[in-house]
Amino acid sequence: MKFCKKYQEYIQGQQKQLPVVDFKKLKKILKRCRKDFESHQDHDGQSCPHQCPVCDGTFFPSLVKEMSAVVGCFNKRAQKLLELHLPPGFRKYFMWLKGRLLQKDHVGLIQEGKELVTYATINAIAVRKILKKYDKIHYSKQGQAFKSKAQSMHIEILHSPWLCELMAFHINLKETKVRPNMAPALFEGCSLTFDDDHKPSLSCELLDSIKLDIDLTCSICLDTVFDPVSLTCGHIFCYMCACSAASVTIVDGLKAAEPKEKCPLCRKAGVYEGALHLEELNILLSRSCQKYWEQRLQTERIERVRQAKEHWAISVSSIHGCLAQNFFSMLSLDRFRRRQHAVNLSHFPLFDCVNNVFRSLNKDHVCVHV
Known part of the structure; x- marks a missing residue:
């Protein structure tokens, strides 16, 4: 079955109307681009020109808008899901009294997490395939270059810190008393591994041979991330190391960092204000590295x-x-x-x-x- 048909079946089978990458519409834009090229006899070559008004004026703006909507929806739903597992403050006791944290609710969390992972993966595949088709039509590498631009715009769903949190959430749930046959797993082959130097990393295999490897070594202290925090650029550091890099104290927090402060790795400015504490990953590492912790x-x-x-x-x-x-x-x-x-x-x-x-x-x- 072709991916386009499979993708349309997935969209139609959704119980909730969620934003998606409109793969079919984007293919029509590229098809119109090819027809527009064939109508111009004065152009030499076998593809549309490098600067294409049809593609650049419609294709990329539409793709950016749809990717932004997908990432925003995924992050919001993942945050709500993980708050049910690790509710903050008095909300934890309130939910415990309501029975939201019982074993049967864990099964519901796993099922919802599975749907979220599928949602993220299939949209990531759609983006990858449509960009590959763009490069094929244009005989260019602009589609591949767009991936780097998408990462800098924080609209690459596979680089979302909430996906890392879901991976840690999956492993944490396996260590609870929930029986594995009660609900499907969030990921297939997701695990926390250690290399010869005892440096940890999260690895996972997704659909269409997509493999994720997340290094859990802080590039500042060169040790396993402690109290991990993810900057808006996607890089993970220890909380205290991030505060030191941002020239703020732990009392003031990362939100007090100046907008000019840059990420130690990618040197991008303004990445500290929206930093995210990775609570699930923190629990996972504290269990797996007890002596170090x-x-x-x-x-x-x-x-x-x-x-x-x-x-x-x-x-x-x-x-x-x-x-x-x-x-x-x-x-x-x-x-x-x-x-x-x-x-x-x-x-x-x-x-x-x-x-x-x-x-x-x-x-x-x-x-x-x-």
Whole structure:
């Protein structure tokens, strides 16, 4: 069965109307491009020109719009799914009382996760095939070059950090008490592997021979990512390493980073504000690397306490300085008013208050004079 027909059957079989890459419409655009070329006899060659108004004016804008909608939908649904598994704060206890975290609900989470993975994979295949067809018609490599552009625009679904979270979620669920025959697995052949140097990586095989390999080594400390965070460019670092690279403290967080700060790997600016904590991956690594995790936890606890103390020391000193500045500003204002209006000092209660304080400290000889 051809992919186009298989893709249309998948779209028609969806229970919910989700945004998709309109493979059939994009093929029609490329077909119209070829017909437009054949109608121009003055063009030499066997394909449409390198700068094609039909393709460049319709094909790529349509593809970017559809890919953005697909990635946005996938990220939003994956976030909601994982929040059901790891709800934050009091919501966790509220959901526990409602029975949302029981074994039967795990089966529902697995089924929904399976649908999400299929949704991401089949749309990724559609994008890959339509770009391959574009290059075939144009005898160019613009389609392949568009993949790099899509990554920089954060619309490449296979580079979404939520897909990494779903992979970790899949492995974490396998370690629970849920029986594997109760629901289909999210991924086929998804596993956490270690190389000869004990460096971990997530690997997974998807449809159409698509294979994902996610390196879990922080490129800053050159160790296994601890408290992992994914920047908007897709690169994963330790949270403390990312804060150091962004020139912010862990108390302020990555959202306080300046827009000019760049990713240590790809050197792209403005990647810290939308950084995502990978909670499922954090749980997976803490279980798989327990000895390393305990050592790193003790080391980072000391550093976090040190940074917190420095932060509060600076905050307290700035508050004291602000209070002193406000006090002397009020004092100067009262002095100015007295000189302007030539009234009695007793009309200004601030001076009386200051003198009373000094007198209470047995410093009657120290008074405020104008």
